[in-house]
Amino acid sequence: MGIQGLLPLLKSVMVPIHIKDLDGCCVAVDTYSWLHKGALSCSKELCKGLPTVRHIDYCMHRVNLLRHYGIKPILVFDGDLLPMKSEQEKKRARVRKENLARAIEHDSNGNTAAAYECYQKAVDISPSIAHELIQVLKQENVCYVVAPYEADAQMTFLAVSQQVNAVITEDSDLIPFGCPRIIFKMDKFGQGVEFQYSRLQQNKELSFSGFTKQMLLEMCILSGCDYLQSLPGMGLKRAHALIKRFTSYDKVIKHLRYNTVSVPPLYEELFKKAVLTFQHQRVYDTLTNEMVHLSSIPENIGDDLDFLGPYPDIAKGIAEGELDPITKMPLMGENIGVNRKSQLKNVDLGSVKKKLDLPVQKNLLTQYFCFASLEAKRKYRAPRMSPNHSSPSCNTSASPNEHISAEDTASKINCPEIASLLQPETVACVPLPSDSVDTGFSTEVLESPSHDVEETRTPEHTLLQQPKHSIHKPCQTLQKEQECKAATNATEDKIRAENRKVIVRSSYFQHKPRNENNEDEKQKSLMKDNLSSNMCENTFLESAPFKDGYFNGQVMKRKDHSNNSLQTESVKPKKMRANASSLENVHSASNLRTKSTDEKADEGKFGSNISHIERYSDIAEKSMERFVSVISSFGFSSSGSRASGLRAPLKDVGNTNNNGSFVEVDFSQFAYIPKNRKT
DNA sequence: CGTAGAACGTCGC
DNA sequence: CGTTCTACG
Numbered sequence: 001m002g003i004q005g006l007l008p009l010l011k012s013v014m015v016p017i018h019i020k021d022l023d024g025c026c027v028a029v030d031t032y033s034w035l036h037k038g039a040l041s042c043s044k045e046l047c048k049g050l051p052t053v054r055h056i057d058y059c060m061h062r063v064n065l066l067r068h069y070g071i072k073p074i075l076v077f078d079g080d081l082l083p084m085k086s087e088q089e090k091k092r093a094r095v096r097k098e099n100l101a102r103a104i105e106h107d108s109n110g111n112t113a114a115a116y117e118c119y120q121k122a123v124d125i126s127p128s129i130a131h132e133l134i135q136v137l138k139q140e141n142v143c144y145v146v147a148p149y150e151a152d153a154q155m156t157f158l159a160v161s162q163q164v165n166a167v168i169t170e171d172s173d174l175i176p177f178g179c180p181r182i183i184f185k186m187d188k189f190g191q192g193v194e195f196q197y198s199r200l201q202q203n204k205e206l207s208f209s210g211f212t213k214q215m216l217l218e219m220c221i222l223s224g225c226d227y228l229q230s231l232p233g234m235g236l237k238r239a240h241a242l243i244k245r246f247t248s249y250d251k252v253i254k255h256l257r258y259n260t261v262s263v264p265p266l267y268e269e270l271f272k273k274a275v276l277t278f279q280h281q282r283v284y285d286t287l288t289n290e291m292v293h294l295s296s297i298p299e300n301i302g303d304d305l306d307f308l309g310p311y312p313d314i315a316k317g318i319a320e321g322e323l324d325p326i327t328k329m330p331l332m333g334e335n336i337g338v339n340r341k342s343q344l345k346n347v348d349l350g351s352v353k354k355k356l357d358l359p360v361q362k363n364l365l366t367q368y369f370c371f372a373s374l375e376a377k378r379k380y381r382a383p384r385m386s387p388n389h390s391s392p393s394c395n396t397s398a399s400p401n402e403h404i405s406a407e408d409t410a411s412k413i414n415c416p417e418i419a420s421l422l423q424p425e426t427v428a429c430v431p432l433p434s435d436s437v438d439t440g441f442s443t444e445v446l447e448s449p450s451h452d453v454e455e456t457r458t459p460e461h462t463l464l465q466q467p468k469h470s471i472h473k474p475c476q477t478l479q480k481e482q483e484c485k486a487a488t489n490a491t492e493d494k495i496r497a498e499n500r501k502v503i504v505r506s507s508y509f510q511h512k513p514r515n516e517n518n519e520d521e522k523q524k525s526l527m528k529d530n531l532s533s534n535m536c537e538n539t540f541l542e543s544a545p546f547k548d549g550y551f552n553g554q555v556m557k558r559k560d561h562s563n564n565s566l567q568t569e570s571v572k573p574k575k576m577r578a579n580a581s582s583l584e585n586v587h588s589a590s591n592l593r594t595k596s597t598d599e600k601a602d603e604g605k606f607g608s609n610i611s612h613i614e615r616y617s618d619i620a621e622k623s624m625e626r627f628v629s630v631i632s633s634f635g636f637s638s639s640g641s642r643a644s645g646l647r648a649p650l651k652d653v654g655n656t657n658n659n660g661s662f663v664e665v666d667f668s669q670f671a672y673i674p675k676n677r678k679t
Numbered sequence: 680c681g682t683a684g685a686a687c688g689t690c691g692c
Numbered sequence: 693c694g695t696t697c698t699a700c701g
Contacts, residue, residue: 002693005682033689033693041690058690120689170689170693185694233701235682 001088002172003220005236007184010175010195012204017183019190022166023070027183028155030169031075031144034059035125035133043119046129047100056133063142065190074164075137075144076151077130079318079325083307084227084277096122127324131331134321145286146321149309152177153281153294160294163286168192176220176278177294178213206240217278218271219243222252227274231256231263249275273307282309284319291315 007014019027038058045052059075066073081089103118130146137144147154156177158164166181167174174182175195186192200208200216208216222239224230230239242252249271256263280293291311317323317330324331 004694008695036693037689039690040688041692043690054691172694230682233682237681 001226003176003223003225003236005223006172006175006220009205009236010200010203013199013202014184014193014195015199017192017194019066019071019183019186019192020069025165026072026074026163027066028158028164028167029062029066029073029075030151030155030167030171031059031077031130031133032125032151033170034062035129036123039123039125039129040120043123044103044116047103047119047122055129056136059133060136060140062186062188063137063140065188069190073142073168074158075133075142076155076158077134077144077146077321077325078125078151079147079149079154080309081326082149082227082277082281082309084273088226093124096124127326127331131321131324138321144321145284145319146325148282148284148291148312148315148318148325150281153278154283155179157283157285157292157294161285161287166194173226176217176225178217178278206237207244211244215243215247217275218249218252221271221274221278222249225274227277228267228270231261231267276301276305277308280305280308282311284315286319289316289319 035055035058038055039046041058042052042054044050046055063073063075099118100122103115103122106112106115106118134144134146145154145158150173152169152171152173155164155167155169156174156179159167159179159181166183167179168183168186170184172184175197178197180197182195183192184195197213201211211219219236219239221228222230222243223234223236242255243249246252246255250268253263253268253271279295280297282291283294284290285292293308297305312318312328314323314328318325318328322331323329
C-alpha cells in the first residue's frame with residue numbers, strides 16, 4: 001500500500017530522469033515490482049504451476065537495460081513478513097485466493113479473457129519465484145540480496161550506507177524510510193522520475209519547510225501506512241497540517257484527544273512501534289554478513305523488539321537466497337520436490353531437448369538458462385553485439401560461465417568492489433555502513449526554506465550527495481565520476497555522449513546467434529545511433545527544440561485540443577514559445593501536460609501531469625518512424641508506440657503554471673484519443 | 680476541500 | 693502497487 005497519495009503530492013520535486021544519467025552508478029532495485037509486472041504476462045501459467053520464464057525474462061531485460069547504461073544493479077528481494085504486516089498480508093492472500101477461484105471458474109466457463117484478469121489478480125510472487133530469478137542472477141553475476149524482512153528497509157540501508165547511489169522502486173514507502181534518492185516509475189526505456197530527499201523542502205503542494213525527517217515520517221504514519229491504519233478521516237493533508245503545527249506525534253495525539261477526537265488507547269503505542277519499525281527494521285549488512293538494524297537502536301528503547309523482525313541466526317543463508325525467507329527451509333538445487341520450480345525445470349528440460357537438441361547438461365539450471373535465452377532471443381535485440389563481454393558491472397572475479405558456488409555468491413552479494421570504492425576522504429565524512437547507518441531521524445531540519453540547495457546543505461545532505469565522490473567504478477573513466485552527481489545537471493549530458501561505454505550484454509541473451517540478418521544489424525545500428533546519439537544529443541532536427549526543453553527542465557505545456565484528430569505522422573510542433581529558462585524550473589514539472597507514445601500505456605504510472613513531456617519517448621514522437629524501429633530493434637514491444645500518440649488531457653489543462661517561465665507548445669496536432677478509452 | 684472507497688491498469692499476446 | 697473517479701462529510 002505504501003503511503004497513500006504521497007507521491008502525487010510530491011510531484012513538484014519529482015524530476016524526470018533517464019537512467020543513462022546514472023552511468024557508473026550502483027542502484028538497488030525493488031525486485032518485487034519487476035517480478036510482479038513481469039508475472040502479469042504469464043499469470044495463468046504461474047498460478048497453475050505451468051512452465052514459463054516470461055517474468056524472468058522481463059526482469060533480465062531490465063537488468064540488462066541497466067547494465068547497458070553502465071549501471072550496476074543490486075536486486076533486492078523481500079524476505080519474511082513483519083509481524084505488524086501479517087494482518088494485511090492475510091487479507092491480500094485471501095483476495096488472491098478468491099481471484100484464483102474466480103479465474104478457474106471463468107476458465108471452465110470458457111471465458112478466457114475474464115479468467116486472465118482474475119489470474120493476474122491472483123499471482124503471488126512467492127519465494128520460489130524469486131528463487132528462480134536468483135538462479136539466473138547468480139549465473140549472470142548480477143548482485144542481489146534477499147532482505148531479512150522488507151526490501152524497502154534493505155534498499156534504504158543500501159542507499160544510506162552508500163552502497164548504492166539510488167533506489168529503483170514503485171513504492172512510496174521508501175520516502176518515509178528516509179531513502180535519499182529514489183527513482184520511481186522506471187519504464188522499459190529507462191525513463192523514470194527521480195526523487196531526492198534533499199529537494200523536499202522545495203515541494204509546492206505541501207510545504208516541508210522546517211520539517212525534520214522525523215516529522216516527515218510521523219506525518220506519513222499519521223496518514224496511514226502499512227504498519228498502522230490511520231484514524232478515521234485522517235489523510236495526508238491533515239496529517240501534514242497537524243505535524244506542522246505540533247511537530248511531533250505525541251503532541252498531535254494529545255491535541256486530538258483534547259479536541260474530543262476519539263483515539264484508540266493503543267494508538268499511541270502502535271504509533272511508536274510503527275516509527276521504530278521504519279527507523280530500525282532489521283536489514284542485512286552485506287559487508288559484514290550480519291543482520292543489523294537500519295539505524296542503530298537507542299538504548300532507552302524497550303526490550304521487546306520482535307516487531308522489528310525477530311533475529312534469525314541464518315541471516316546469511318536468507319540473504320543469499322539459499323533459504324526460504326519465510327519458512328527458513330533450504331531452497332537449494334534440484335532436489336526440491338514440492339514446489340512448481342522443480343516442475344518448471346523438468347518441463348524446461350524437455351523443451352530444451354526438443355528445441356535445441358543440446359548435449360546433456362550438467363545441471364538443470366544451465367538447461368533452464370538455455371531455454372530462457374531461446375525464449376528471449378526472439379524478443380530481445382541487444383543494442384550492440386559484443387562477442388565476448390562479460391559484464392564489467394558486477395563481479396569481476398568470477399567467470400560468467402562458471403558455476404557459482406555458495407561461497408562465490410557471498411562475495412557477489414558483498415560486491416567487494418563497492419566497499420573498496422569508499423575512498424578514505426569520503427569515509428572521513430561519510431559514516432561507515434556498519435556503525436553509522438544513520439538515517440537521520442534526528443531532529444535535524446530537512447533543509448532551510450531557502451532555495452540554494454547546493455550550498456546550504458546540512459551535513460547530512462552533504463552526505464547524501466557524496467556518492468559522486470565515493471562511488472564510482474574503478475574500471476570506468478573519470479568523467480563518469482561526475483555523471484553520478486550530475487543526474488540532474490543538464491550541461492553534463494554532453495560529456496556523457498563522448499563517453500559511451502561498452503554495452504554490457506548479459507550472457508543471459510548471448511546464446512543468440514550473432515547477426516541473424518542484415519535488417520537486424522541495420523536496426524541495431526539505427527538504434528544505437530538514436531538511443532545513444534540522437535535521443536541524447538538530439539542530432540535530428542525535430543527534437544532539437546525539445547532537447548532544450550528537456551535539459552533545461554523547462555515546463556512545456558500544450559494546449560487542450562482534445563477534439564483534434566489523431567495525427568501521428570509528420571509530427572512537428574506548430575508553434576513554440578520559449579520563455580526564459582533556468583534550472584529552477586526543473587521543479588516546476590508539475591504542470592507537464594504532454595502525453596507521449598507509450599505514455600498512454602504508462603498513464604497509470606504517475607498522475608496525468610508529470611514528466612511526460614521530458615521523456616525520451618517524447619522525443620521519439622517527433623520522429624516516430626525511427627523510434628519505432630529503434631524500439632523494435634531493442635526487442636521491446638513497439639506495439640502501441642505508433643498506435644498511441646499524444647492524448648490531450650481532457651481537463652486540468654489550464655494555465656496553471658506556478659511561475660511564468662515555461663515553454664508553451666502547441667501540440668494540437670498530436671492530439672490523440674486513446675484507442676481503448678470508451679467514448 | 681479532504682478523505683474513503685471502488686474501479687481499473689500494470690504486461691504482452 | 694499505483695492512479696482516477698466518485699460519494700460523502
